[in-house]
Amino acid sequence: MQATEARAPAATREMFYNEALGDALRLEMQRDERVIVIGEDIAEHGGAFQVTAGLLDKFGPTRIRQTPISEIGIVGAAVGAALTGLRPVVELMYVDFAGLAMDQIVNQAAQNRFMFGGQARVPMVLRTQGGSGRGNAAQHSKSLEAWFAHIAGLKLVMPSTPADAKGLLTAAIRDDNPVIFLEHKLLYRTKGPVPEGEHVVPLGQADVKRAGTDLTIVTWSREVLFSLDAAAKLADEGIAAEVVDVRTLVPLDLETILGSVRKTHRLLVVHEAIKRGGYGAEIAALVAEEAFDDLDAAPKRLAGLETPIPYAQHLEKSVVPQVDDIVRAAKELVG
Amino acid sequence: MQATEARAPAATREMFYNEALGDALRLEMQRDERVIVIGEDIAEHGGAFQVTAGLLDKFGPTRIRQTPISEIGIVGAAVGAALTGLRPVVELMYVDFAGLAMDQIVNQAAQNRFMFGGQARVPMVLRTQGGSGRGNAAQHSKSLEAWFAHIAGLKLVMPSTPADAKGLLTAAIRDDNPVIFLEHKLLYRTKGPVPEGEHVVPLGQADVKRAGTDLTIVTWSREVLFSLDAAAKLADEGIAAEVVDVRTLVPLDLETILGSVRKTHRLLVVHEAIKRGGYGAEIAALVAEEAFDDLDAAPKRLAGLETPIPYAQHLEKSVVPQVDDIVRAAKELVG
Amino acid sequence: MSVIDRATALELYRVMRTIRGFEERATQLFGENKIWGTIHSYAGEEAIAAGVCAHLRDDDWITSTHRGHGHCIAKGADLGKMFAELLGRETGYCRGRGGSMHIADTSKGNLGANGIVGGGIPIATGAALTAKQLGTDQVAVSFFGDGAVNQGTFHESLNLAAIWKLPAVYVCENNQYAESLPVKRAFAVEDIAKRAEGYGMPGMHVDGRDVRAVHAAAGEAVARARAGKGPTFIVADSYRHEGHYYGDPRKYQTKDEIEGWRKQFDPIADARAWIVADKVASAAELDGIDREIATAIDRSVAWADQGPLASPIKLPEDVYASD
């Protein structure tokens, strides 16, 4: 299905992606005093990417709870808080640091409800950001959505636009399950119209960001913007690419993807994470399984090279799909 | 290519899988004094699954270095030791505990060489075990190979037989890169012929464990045994299944897989890990990409349900592919 | 040491005896192949769970460990639902999904046994944060072993609790071993409680064999927490009578050590002795309690055993909560 917003909001305002996230936090904190934010540098500094800027003044240091550098302690405390009545939103500064906290994310947050036979809910959001493009090198640039997607009990969201960022974060905070919310460091300063006031984008709905008939590009996060740019270039050459932004990787809106592929008969999955074992494999495999006879060509993946992210700017770009790479891959697929 | 052992060993002996692993450790420790084993309960107790039994007496407590319960400390110490001249083999008791140590595995071990521009080598092996089947429930039964497969800089091995266990562990210890070596808790007490003395199975070679013409079953670890049983049952019904044991997931022997699929025209990937985001998606996607025109049917995956592993025996079996499930899936694929 | 009144003394005795009885029966059922997986007996350590939980209300929280039956019982769990869980029944606390290592009873504030050593420590810390944040006077207690003290989670959690002055009590059950590793080889410091100082929190070291000592120390710590004065770290020395898990060959111990400690270290025999000697109650009264407990356990097992097997049909639906 197409994106159907829960309510049709009256007005929109141009906002940066990080502002839109902050707006969602502010509104949800106002709405529900159980919502708190926990993380490093989120108070006076406003968060490494300025998402929580201004919230300390509004909500004070107990609800904007700045922590020492203790990732597993913080995430674990959020799990405990979620089990006992709060609705914590954790800010993990870089997804690369998830390796310090995966035990609490996976063995505790994701599994508690199931292991306890349904006795518990773990309504928490883990916000973090990934991706390359700022010269932060291999320990601050990874795309690790595949790790979370493979864990039963987690939901997984990766918004590409300011409006989606706000609407999906609102939905994530209201969800009674642990939601991993992955932002991209190069999206924070992108701008777009964002509905004012309450804005909810339900989890589990893909969004066709551009319609087309010749091939389907399935993508998420920053590569949505690259794919839209590529689609514009392709249009100049007479190729109509449909761009499906999955938005939530778990639960996945497979219907929308299959619907698109049944129309275009060609699938290109694009993501920044390295190809081997990336979530693109899941989507390509699902489409191959479910729509084999609809495909006119082998399903194709365009994704990161199998290397850590290098530091230098030109190296960094060389390992992650750029607009021209998408154009090239699309032409190969169609041609 | 088929499995080609580096040397043709003179004699074999029936051994349990855990004995075969212990044999590899013993021989490599004798051969190279830089090889040490680090882990919990590996000394007097001989390891949770008795792989290191007897090694303490032979090599003493400095080379069989038993540790407190400090997973990230231990793995990190192994990284430091590997960088400076030892060749540590870490025993992590359950792969489920990897969540505590992923930072050192991924941000340090896997990436150090690349980040340092080639200045370093990290010759270490992380041995651990996963899988269900012993009623250990959700925190002691996971199959997490997909996490490691997605990380540039790691190699990844999952042997299914005692002979492969010995030969691949030997190769892993001799490899100059960090190798994740995943055993299965229900394989330790399986028996088979194992070459005596030095036995090396090179990394990156799949093994066709049973030849067939009607479909290709690509699988690894314990599901190899299930798939072989299923293939025997299928044979009774006139279906000839070829069973490809990938053995090393990274580097992957794609040639052998494609070769088989080009012969049988049908692919069934079977693994115990949950399907969503499992490594089976990578294999299905690769085959769909590389051998689309050779496929007579949609590539199919049979894998764990999207749930944590439950405790009770009958529940546990219900979420992980069993022999009859494989038979059924194969028949659907062929029929 | 604070004086314990008769009701408390008998209640502590009853809880300890119930735990021991539960463990004995669970061990027996395991030996009969009726229990699947692994179980870790709390026998020998009963004074700790009993002495600490005596100070807790139903709305206080605990986190427990792989060796969790004792904490669970001391926090008020139903024995039948516990046995049913071990037997894989739909009527068990976790509907057969969790087993021994994951029994939780959220109605009594038990946030679960935990198969990850040290895994419960930050969770209890978070529960204490909830109490502080919502302005209640609830307290969170984390139980864990000596082995868990060398996990990063211990360190990060105690520091967080100290800087935030959380209403938390951290209870280390030092039973001398972490699986096969003797505590002497896991620490270079003599007194584990000393670590508390590094976090700026009080540390207490008690004899975990003596339920009165545990009760007194925990009383102080819980009161401190409830009054908003911050966390405490308690180390209670103890000994596990059984191996690490059912079936442990105990190659790392001598027979003499095991027998010596077992005899010397029995909190229930000790409690019986002082209860009778101090004339709190007669041996006959205690025998009566013992019999009541035995009957309750028999009934619980019988109830559990007639429960339906856990249903596999809805497993995938149990993963996520819906609204």
Add this chain to the structure above:
Amino acid sequence: MSVIDRATALELYRVMRTIRGFEERATQLFGENKIWGTIHSYAGEEAIAAGVCAHLRDDDWITSTHRGHGHCIAKGADLGKMFAELLGRETGYCRGRGGSMHIADTSKGNLGANGIVGGGIPIATGAALTAKQLGTDQVAVSFFGDGAVNQGTFHESLNLAAIWKLPAVYVCENNQYAESLPVKRAFAVEDIAKRAEGYGMPGMHVDGRDVRAVHAAAGEAVARARAGKGPTFIVADSYRHEGHYYGDPRKYQTKDEIEGWRKQFDPIADARAWIVADKVASAAELDGIDREIATAIDRSVAWADQGPLASPIKLPEDVYASD
């Protein structure tokens, strides 16, 4: 305090001055958009790296941090290759793959800067294990910030080093902040060095502004390690002159605080003062050293700047070592 001979005094001065010069130039290049990514200046903390590394041989190991230039220089790195790395050149230490946060120089025992706070601590512990295992008298030093002390890796590593009596020295650079978090809000304990006691290892607390104090403490700790007597934890109080990273708006600090500390806390000005006052060397001599260093830095930048850009062609081949 041990007396420092003239050669050592001048060498310490030279190292500190070189670090400062490097940071000033790197900052300038960053401001000119010639450096990509992030850099964290070590200005103000030079006495720590200089004082500690003065005791180390080329075959001793260090692990460093995101704020790693100082440690790298003190351990003997080539300035040209460092600048080349920042400039993304094939001639840089990491061939443009690592950048500021990952500069390593294994030929000098520098096992790398590290972008993960606390990430280097277990690695140094492992290096110390190598020395012990192979029976050499090498020593491993881990540098890290006050922020890293609340990471689980700190805890687990110090315990391992203590129980194994490893030749390791753990150096906490307490520069009063972890990004925007003041140390007072991260710890409930007054003296961070107190944590050492909990591991059964000696803790030392020194004034990190005074290179003589650092040199003396590190001398003891390194000697202890080299003699096989086990690890030491040193806390050196310090202050970073710049923001956390280049461009930090420092909203969490007042102008007064920054200016006050900067003036008060300058290890190089201090060293100059006592070197001249104690007549170890004249101001003119020190000026000469300063000029030499300035020239060396100019030359290094020029050399770096003419190096070829890092080649993307072989990136995938750099991931795995082959035989």
